[in-house]
Amino acid sequence: MRIALTLAAGLLLLSLAFTWWQQSPRGEPVELTPTLSGQPEYCLTCHGDVPQISAAHALATFGCVSCHGGERLALDADVAHSSMRGGANPSDLALVEDSCGGGDCHSGSEADDRHHIQRVLTSVQSTYAGAIASMRYSFGAQPDLEARYGIAAVSDEETSTGIHSLAAFEPWNESHPLVQEFGENCLTCHLNATPREGEAFARSTGCASCHLTGEHTFSTAIPYAQCNACHNRGNYDLRTMTFVERGDEAVKRVDDYYQPIAQFTRCEYTLDCIDCHTRAEVMGDGDLHADKQSIQYIQCKTCHGTLTDLPHTRTLTDPDDIAFRLAFLNPVVDLQLGDTILVTEAGEPLWNTRVLPDGTYEMTGKASKQVFTFRPVMGTACQQNPDEQQSQYCHECHAVER
Amino acid sequence: MSDLSRRDFLKVLRTCLLYVSGALAAGGLLRFLDPGEQPPTRTEFNLGPAAAYAPGSRTVLAQVPAVLLHTSAGFKALSLTCTHLGCSLGGKSEGFACACHGSRFDREGKSIRGPAREQLAVLHTEVTAEGDLRLIKES
Numbered sequence: 001m002r003i004a005l006t007l008a009a010g011l012l013l014l015s016l017a018f019t020w021w022q023q024s025p026r027g028e029p030v031e032l033t034p035t036l037s038g039q040p041e042y043c044l045t046c047h048g049d050v051p052q053i054s055a056a057h058a059l060a061t062f063g064c065v066s067c068h069g070g071e072r073l074a075l076d077a078d079v080a081h082s083s084m085r086g087g088a089n090p091s092d093l094a095l096v097e098d099s100c101g102g103g104d105c106h107s108g109s110e111a112d113d114r115h116h117i118q119r120v121l122t123s124v125q126s127t128y129a130g131a132i133a134s135m136r137y138s139f140g141a142q143p144d145l146e147a148r149y150g151i152a153a154v155s156d157e158e159t160s161t162g163i164h165s166l167a168a169f170e171p172w173n174e175s176h177p178l179v180q181e182f183g184e185n186c187l188t189c190h191l192n193a194t195p196r197e198g199e200a201f202a203r204s205t206g207c208a209s210c211h212l213t214g215e216h217t218f219s220t221a222i223p224y225a226q227c228n229a230c231h232n233r234g235n236y237d238l239r240t241m242t243f244v245e246r247g248d249e250a251v252k253r254v255d256d257y258y259q260p261i262a263q264f265t266r267c268e269y270t271l272d273c274i275d276c277h278t279r280a281e282v283m284g285d286g287d288l289h290a291d292k293q294s295i296q297y298i299q300c301k302t303c304h305g306t307l308t309d310l311p312h313t314r315t316l317t318d319p320d321d322i323a324f325r326l327a328f329l330n331p332v333v334d335l336q337l338g339d340t341i342l343v344t345e346a347g348e349p350l351w352n353t354r355v356l357p358d359g360t361y362e363m364t365g366k367a368s369k370q371v372f373t374f375r376p377v378m379g380t381a382c383q384q385n386p387d388e389q390q391s392q393y394c395h396e397c398h399a400v401e402r
Numbered sequence: 403m404s405d406l407s408r409r410d411f412l413k414v415l416r417t418c419l420l421y422v423s424g425a426l427a428a429g430g431l432l433r434f435l436d437p438g439e440q441p442p443t444r445t446e447f448n449l450g451p452a453a454a455y456a457p458g459s460r461t462v463l464a465q466v467p468a469v470l471l472h473t474s475a476g477f478k479a480l481s482l483t484c485t486h487l488g489c490s491l492g493g494k495s496e497g498f499a500c501a502c503h504g505s506r507f508d509r510e511g512k513s514i515r516g517p518a519r520e521q522l523a524v525l526h527t528e529v530t531a532e533g534d535l536r537l538i539k540e541s
Contacts, residue, residue: 013419013426035483055501058490058502060490061487062487104486320516325504325517329503
């Protein structure tokens with residue numbers, strides 16, 4: 001009995017000593033108490049060299065745990081990381097509500113324009129609803145092009161498009177083998193998917209797909225190359241339902257920007273995608289849409305007008321105008337009350353533009369910071385028919401020679 | 403001094419082992435149960451002689467952070483923590499601005515541009531019997 005007791009005491013001592021050694025900090029812990037949580041965290045003990053993700057997510061305010069989760073007081077790497085959300089990417093759409101949500105953050109009200117998560121989850125970039133419907137219709141799996149499925153089940157009770165919900169697309173339940181192959185091979189560019197292998201396709205998932213523009217760097221200044229990871233990476237062979245990686249090596253920007261067979265005007269390949277395509281088009285507007293065409297509405301006339309109409313403009317008189325918030329997050333222009341900017345037909349501000357005193361316009365590239373000046377169509381010798389505003393009509397005269 | 407027998411030595415060793423392990427286990431248990439040091443809920447800042455702050459002056463106190471106003475009604479301190487998400491505010495000629503999300507406040511702490519909606523918190527100040535100015539921050 002005594003021997004057993006002695007052995008037990010010895011074992012207890014040994015285990016305590018081992019635990020003490022394992023839990024002892026290697027060097028002084030670095031403490032940070034973010035103002036948002038008010039709770040100390042020791043993440044910077046090991047991660048002090050990680051750059052602050054953005055000015056809007058100041059380290060002293062947010063710390064690390066608010067977004068990433070994890071055990072804030074642990075000094076052992078395994079323990080500290082054991083409850084992290086999404087590994088290095090807490091913005092994955094499966095986790096985004098916990099990581100980035102909140103009324104004052106990214107799942108606030110539509111009235112405050114803080115419903116970013118709802119917008120992304122219902123956007124066609126996330127649902128892929130149009131492509132799925134098109135494929136299922138083409139191979140007889142559904143009788144029309146109505147959007148029934150998305151990559152994940154999603155609902156929108158306050159929809160203004162008539163689409164209240166999409167069921168989760170389950171390719172393995174499809175009867176046509178090509179629809180099954182489409183599901184397996186052709187869904188790697190939606191925001192939930194892990195991208196294809198290869199440097200040209202490198203991106204993260206969720207918010208980081210678009211906004212992660214460098215090492216632990218989030219930005220709204222998204223260069224066209226970021227979009228290219230999905231939008232100019234090759235083609236799908238519909239006969240075999242396989243992806244064919246583009247084989248050309250672009251020398252000129254016009255070749256790098258778009259598919260080789262397409263025509264483009266100078267502004268279309270000189271500007272970055274986000275200089276024209278608005279937040280609602282790219283990130284969604286909070287409603288479920290049947291396909292890309294039903295959310296994409298920017299045309300040449302949005303900035304240039306027509307022979308009979310000037311583009312829409314707005315003079316900024318409200319300090320809370322969303323234009324100021326967007327310009328603050330990506331300060332390529334110094335917007336002031338009283339400035340007149342272009343707005344889209346839906347009223348979205350093209351906040352990086354300005355109407356100049358002589359009636360011409362100026363745009364500053366959101367990613368490139370280049371300044372471009374341009375003029376309205378009205379009063380020029382343009383031969384357009386004001387009713388023909390799709391890009392191919394403008395390309396007839398203005399497309400560049402390759 | 404008598405020689406310690408092998409049996410007695412083992413007995414002493416065993417007793418020591420039992421006591422030490424018991425003490426360590428109890429210490430470990432107490433440490434586990436102790437929630438640890440909690441962040442202070444009330445912090446006092448001694449700002450030195452009140453007479454050092456001239457009437458009409460506006461002094462930024464980076465250590466709080468706050469701005470101390472010496473008005474005709476006395477001392478008043480405005481927190482320089484944004485009421486939106488808690489980022490620190492910087493001074494602008496017409497007031498204060500948040501470097502995180504662009505909220506603006508006028509010189510009296512009233513919100514004049516979102517996303518912050520609430521005005522800046524007023525922190526308690528008092529002048530001690532010795533004439534020192536003290537600021538109290540509740541967190």
